[in-house]
Amino acid sequence: MNYQPTSDDFVVENPQAQSFFVNREVFVSEDVLEREKRAIFDRCWIYVGHASELKNPGDFKTRPVAGRPIIFCRDAEGTVRALLNCCRHRGALVCREREGNARQFYCMYHGWTYHPDGRLKAVPGADAYGAAFDASEMGLVPVPRLEAYRDFYFANFDRNAVDLATYLAGAKDYIDIVVDQSPSGKMEIIAGTQEYDIRANWKLLVENSVDDYHLIATHTTWLNYMRNSGVNVTPPRGQLLPTRGYGRDLGNGHLTTDNPNYRGRPVARWISVYGEDAKADIDAIRRELVQRLGEARAARVADTNRNLAIFPNLVINDGSSVTVRHFYPITADRMHVTAWALGPVEETEAQRARRLHAFLTFYGPGGFATPDDVAALEAAQLGFAAWRDVPWSDLSRGMGKPNDQQLATDEGHLRVFWRKWNELMGSRA
Amino acid sequence: MNEMLASTVSRAEVEDLLYHEADLLDSWRLDEWLGLLTEDATYYVPPNDKPNADARTTLYTIADDIVRLRERVIRLKDPNCHAEYPPSRTRRLIANVRITGVDGDLISVAANFIVHRYRHNDLPRVFVGQYRYKLIRRGGQLKIAERRAVLDAEELGLLGSVSFIL
Numbered sequence: 253m254n255y256q257p258t259s260d261d262f263v264v265e266n267p268q269a270q271s272f273f274v275n276r277e278v279f280v281s282e283d284v285l286e287r288e289k290r291a292i293f294d295r296c297w298i299y300v301g302h303a304s305e306l307k308n309p310g311d312f313k314t315r316p317v318a319g320r321p322i323i324f325c326r327d328a329e330g331t332v333r334a335l336l337n338c339c340r341h342r343g344a345l346v347c348r349e350r351e352g353n354a355r356q357f358y359c360m361y362h363g364w365t366y367h368p369d370g371r372l373k374a375v376p377g378a379d380a381y382g383a384a385f386d387a388s389e390m391g392l393v394p395v396p397r398l399e400a401y402r403d404f405y406f407a408n409f410d411r412n413a414v415d416l417a418t419y420l421a422g423a424k425d426y427i428d429i430v431v432d433q434s435p436s437g438k439m440e441i442i443a444g445t446q447e448y449d450i451r452a453n454w455k456l457l458v459e460n461s462v463d464d465y466h467l468i469a470t471h472t473t474w475l476n477y478m479r480n481s482g483v484n485v486t487p488p489r490g491q492l493l494p495t496r497g498y499g500r501d502l503g504n505g506h507l508t509t510d511n512p513n514y515r516g517r518p519v520a521r522w523i524s525v526y527g528e529d530a531k532a533d534i535d536a537i538r539r540e541l542v543q544r545l546g547e548a549r550a551a552r553v554a555d556t557n558r559n560l561a562i563f564p565n566l567v568i569n570d571g572s573s574v575t576v577r578h579f580y581p582i583t584a585d586r587m588h589v590t591a592w593a594l595g596p597v598e599e600t601e602a603q604r605a606r607r608l609h610a611f612l613t614f615y616g617p618g619g620f621a622t623p624d625d626v627a628a629l630e631a632a633q634l635g636f637a638a639w640r641d642v643p644w645s646d647l648s649r650g651m652g653k654p655n656d657q658q659l660a661t662d663e664g665h666l667r668v669f670w671r672k673w674n675e676l677m678g679s680r681a
Numbered sequence: 682m683n684e685m686l687a688s689t690v691s692r693a694e695v696e697d698l699l700y701h702e703a704d705l706l707d708s709w710r711l712d713e714w715l716g717l718l719t720e721d722a723t724y725y726v727p728p729n730d731k732p733n734a735d736a737r738t739t740l741y742t743i744a745d746d747i748v749r750l751r752e753r754v755i756r757l758k759d760p761n762c763h764a765e766y767p768p769s770r771t772r773r774l775i776a777n778v779r780i781t782g783v784d785g786d787l788i789s790v791a792a793n794f795i796v797h798r799y800r801h802n803d804l805p806r807v808f809v810g811q812y813r814y815k816l817i818r819r820g821g822q823l824k825i826a827e828r829r830a831v832l833d834a835e836e837l838g839l840l841g842s843v844s845f846i847l
Contacts, residue, residue: 350730350835351730442738442739442740443731443734443738443739443740444727444728444730444731444734444739444740444741445728445729445730445731445740445836446728446740446742446837447729447730447836447837447838448836448837448838448840448841448842449837449838449839449841450841451804451841470763472759472761473755473756473759473761473762474756476755476756476759476761477749477752477755477756480752480755481748481752588838592740593740601737601738604737604738605736605737605738608736608737608738608739608740608741608744609744609746609749611740612740612741612743612744612745613749616740616742617742617837617841617842617843617844618726618741618742618743618842618843618844620752620753620756622842623763623764623765623842623843623844624762624763624764626764626841626842627763627764627842627844628763630802630803634802
């Protein structure tokens with residue numbers, strides 16, 4: 253029986269040999285990337301932003317979504333919009349600022365102006381156009397579909413796509429767990445954006461975000477920091493991690509880890525890193541959770557850590573803190589990552605400061621862990637230069653076990669991503 | 682700058698401290714570098730899009746109290762700090778050093794920096810920005826009470842991680 257793949261497909265699965273391989277060509281080929289843009293990013297629901305980023309009418313953020321320049325904004329009536337940032341006249345960006353509040357969008361090339369809801373407002377010298385010119389048809393083009401779940405807004409460039417709620421499938425339950433941290437069910441994106449490039453293929457960050465197998469080798473120094481700070485991070489005999497967690501298939505290519513917490517949670521599990529004087533406050537947050545949600549649900553929210561990957565390119569990590577990050581390929585060997593912290597709107601300044609401190613210990617380009625993830629992904633991408641000679645990445649861990657027994661240190665949940673990817677990409681030819 | 686401050690600290694003395702610090706950081710003598718700091722020093726790298734916001738309410742790139750800063754040095758000296766092993770070669774150029782104010786015994790200093798960073802298998806990266814210090818005199822020595830490295834780049838982008846002491 254062959255453990256090694258015997259075909260040249262991108263994804264090769266052999267249940268008898270309990271093996272699962274991905275051909276490394278998918279990480280280096282610009283041709284594959286172009287196909288991904290059409291088959292995946294133009295057909296799936298792609299994260300745009302969070303309602304809390306647009307507090308007032310006229311508020312806007314500009315950002316790329318699925319490779320397009322987008323204005324994510326709230327119009328005068330309070331409706332959230334996602335407009336293509338591209339003048340109908342000759343194509344220039346009509347908004348060149350990162351963020352702000354606008355009564356109109358003004359194209360600096362020839363002076364066309366648009367309302368925040370996208371309608372064309374005025375054209376200098378409009379009398380030069382014929383009778384067929386209809387201003388009502390010449391507004392900024394909205395993304396074909398824009399829908400939200402619990403304030404998370406997604407766009408779809410496929411008009412015929414299923415609705416967002418159907419698309420999210422089992423991921424909805426895991427978003428609900430995150431949102432349940434807020435007494436009012438309102439979470440907010442916290443000011444301050446982490447935007448950085450990783451010189452690696454975008455799919456490696458999907459894998460890395462949910463892959464608990466790498467924790468011990470990649471994040472030794474973070475574990476040492478936790479240990480030095482009085483947190484017990486020593487795994488019991490026979491386990492790779494301090495607690496035994498699982499990898500879950502949430503349907504439609506979405507997946508998550510689901511781990512009993514050991515590393516502290518701002519809502520609401522105290523660890524020594526927070527300091528003695530934070531204990532009473534964490535206890536109070538915990539009591540509010542129990543009163544509102546009951547013991548079992550409160551424990552679900554406060555005692556588990558979940559790294560949630562929403563196909564294809566959104567990750568919500570609810571661990572040491574909550575991070576929302578999405579990423580998009582620039583080239584096959586480079587991605588752009590944008591990451592934020594998310595927190596309950598009710599947090600006091602002290603609670604918010606604790607959340608941000610906990611965030612920075614692990615996550616982000618200055619954290620004790622993320623830079624080593626970046627180093628690992630870039631090392632993998634450099635290794636892929638040998639892809640023709642060493643073509644296969646092995647994702648076979650746990651292949652022999654049923655779905656509900658897949659550990660977070662297995663690769664069952666990573667295979668969920670790859671099966672969906674393979675389904676959407678179709679055959680190699 | 683007032684007369685009293687001018688008599689207690691000179692720009693030359695501040696420059697000596699900053700140049701000495703730059704040398705320690707560029708040569709990875711990190712324990713000696715910690716010796717330049719007060720016992721409750723802080724180290725900040727603000728987010729590129731909110732360079733002047735408060736670290737208690739805004740997600741920074743780095744916002745270390747002295748406890749985590751000492752742990753950061755432990756991490757940076759560990760061969761398992763993969764992002765900095767082998768350590769980056771850095772060279773920092775400091776210019777436009779100014780004493781910008783005094784508040785009690787705290788002396789505010791601003792200086793421009795260019796930090797060139799080189800790694801095997803990696804692109805050269807250039808970090809440009811402004812250092813903002815709060816210095817205090819302890820036992821006759823100027824010590825660093827707060828150290829803030831404010832980047833000019835609109836986003837980190839190809840600068841990637843800030844895994845060394847910027």
